[in-house]
Amino acid sequence: MSSALRIQNLSKRFAGGKLALDNVNLDIRPGEMVALIGASGSGKSTLLRHVAGLMAADATPGSVIEVAGCCVQREGRIQRDVRKIRSQIGFVFQQFNLVDRLPVMVNVLVGRLHGMPFWRAWTRWFTAQERALAIEALGRVGIAECHAQRASTLSGGQQQRAAIARTLVQGAKVVLADEPIASLDPEASRKVMEILARINREDGCTVVVSLHQVDMAMRYCPRVVALHQGRVVFDGPSRELTPALLRNLYGMQADEILNGSSSLHEVPSPAPAPSVVAWPTPMAQAA
Numbered sequence: 035m036s037s038a039l040r041i042q043n044l045s046k047r048f049a050g051g052k053l054a055l056d057n058v059n060l061d062i063r064p065g066e067m068v069a070l071i072g073a074s075g076s077g078k079s080t081l082l083r084h085v086a087g088l089m090a091a092d093a094t095p096g097s098v099i100e101v102a103g104c105c106v107q108r109e110g111r112i113q114r115d116v117r118k119i120r121s122q123i124g125f126v127f128q129q130f131n132l133v134d135r136l137p138v139m140v141n142v143l144v145g146r147l148h149g150m151p152f153w154r155a156w157t158r159w160f161t162a163q164e165r166a167l168a169i170e171a172l173g174r175v176g177i178a179e180c181h182a183q184r185a186s187t188l189s190g191g192q193q194q195r196a197a198i199a200r201t202l203v204q205g206a207k208v209v210l211a212d213e214p215i216a217s218l219d220p221e222a223s224r225k226v227m228e229i230l231a232r233i234n235r236e237d238g239c240t241v242v243v244s245l246h247q248v249d250m251a252m253r254y255c256p257r258v259v260a261l262h263q264g265r266v267v268f269d270g271p272s273r274e275l276t277p278a279l280l281r282n283l284y285g286m287q288a289d290e291i292l293n294g295s296s297s298l299h300e301v302p303s304p305a306p307a308p309s310v311v312a313w314p315t316p317m318a319q320a321a
């Protein structure tokens with residue numbers, strides 16, 4: 035498989051006229067860990083929703099989104115078998131998306147729903163093997179002891195770890211995380227990012243994570259894609275992010291971000307270096 039995620043000529047104009055994505059082109063290889071950064075409203079969530087096939091793009095000729103070699107949508111039409119493709123994608127959202135009143139183990143096993151008859155999920159009848167798989171996944175994210183608790187009794191950080199365990203049980207090849215640490219304190223944020231980095235490293239899972247925290251992006255993600263008003267304005271090694279680019283991206287907020295990013299230029303990137311984009315001059319993207 036050549037690409038874990040391939041996006042070509044992706045644009046999205048909402049009904050009100052807002053151009054949220056402007057000819058986005060991206061190629062992410064299997065096993066990469068990529069941060070999606072950009073100011074509020076730059077298009078990060080919209081991009082991830084398109085990749086998940088939750089939103090249809092503009093019908094631009096030649097526009098296509100593929101995940102793990104399977105077409106999610108083409109020229110504004112979501113593929114009929116998108117549910118099957120989604121079974122390969124793990125989702126982690128800011129708001130955890132767990133069912134509060136169900137035990138953590140059941141929430142995690144929901145990750146296997148695609149391979150499970152509906153009645154079994156409905157009656158919560160899981161095999162010993164499935165339960166063992168869930169416990170193992172919860173162990174990997176450090177909360178095995180919480181498996182019998184209701185999801186609502188977990189802290190935010192623990193809930194997010196349970197959501198990651200769900201992607202492990204699902205066997206997702208690609209994990210899309212949309213601001214997974216936005217509601218968490220620094221310590222819980224660090225743990226969640228470490229777990230995402232670990233499943234990327236140990237399972238070869240491709241991770242695309244949208245982040246407001248540039249320092250986290252630089253610390254954990256060898257590659258960064260930056261959006262500005264729906265356009266990709268930087269696509270390259272995180273160590274090549276510069277204060278000037280961040281000032282262009284974040285405007286007034288940049289100083290705050292720069293204060294938290296003492297690691298600018300100091301983070302080694304183990305990934306092969308994609309080309310870096312000059313911005314705000316005309317844009318090119320990683321091949």
Ligand SMILES: Nc1ncnc2c1ncn2[C@@H]1O[C@H](COP(=O)(O)OP(=O)(O)OP(=O)(O)O)[C@@H](O)[C@H]1O
Nearest residue numbers: 048050052054072073074075076077078079080081
């Ligand atoms: N359903 C919608 N209808 C109209 N406009 C929308 C819709 N969803 C998003 N937008 C607009 O599209 C733009 C991109 O929004 P998006 O949520 O993708 O940004 P974001 O980078 O994820 O922001 P944040 O970091 O604040 O979550 C914004 O201007 C937003 O107001």
